[in-house]
Amino acid sequence: MLSTGKVIRFDEFKGYGFVAPDEGGEDVFIHVNDLDFDKRLLAPGVRVEYVAEHGDRGLKAGQVQIVDSAAPVQHRPAHPVAHAVSASTGHEYDDVVCDVLARGDFSTELTEALLQANRGLTAEQVLDVREAVIRIAASHKWLEG
Structure with a gap:
């Protein structure tokens, strides 16, 4: 049976959020794997249509479709960069826009x-790779601070 509701929150990085059903009751879990559209279109206030299914932890929205996206879509703020140079080609770009994350958020x-990519990595390997990638990200000013 199709239900409708409004997105009350959706974290595009974690890939999930919740919908408040129009008919009332408990909020319904919504996961990025159940979307046939760009997850960035979901934001608080966006109305969706879905099939309520019983999941491991309660109701879950399946076959999710946007009904009304009249609410403004909210994205993380992008920070403009006046000038950028590609490290691989040397090509120069103007008016580049990119996301800048807090170091802690990026690290997490x-x-x-x-x-998720390789559960066989040891803690030491994860820390070594993370440190190297954070150094690269910081050198390109992809991180705040």
């Missing part, structure tokens, strides 16, 4: 990605 995301 990177650690999670490394563990």
Whole structure:
């Protein structure tokens, strides 16, 4: 049975959020794997249509479709860079826009990605790779501070 509701929160990095059903009741879990559209289109206030399914931890939205995206889509703020040079080609770009993350947020995301990519990595290997990538990100000013 199709239900409708409004997104009350959605974290595009973690890949999940919650919908408040129009008919009331408990909030419904929504996961990026159940979307057939760009996850960046979900934001608080966006109305969706979905099939409520029973998941491991309660109701879960399946077959999610956007009904009304009249609410402004909210993205992380992008920080403009006046001038950038490609490290591989040397090509110069003007008016480049990129996301800049706090060092702690980047570190957390990177650690999670490394563990998901290869659960066989030791803690020492994860820390070594993370340190190297953070140094690269910092040198390109991809991190705040």
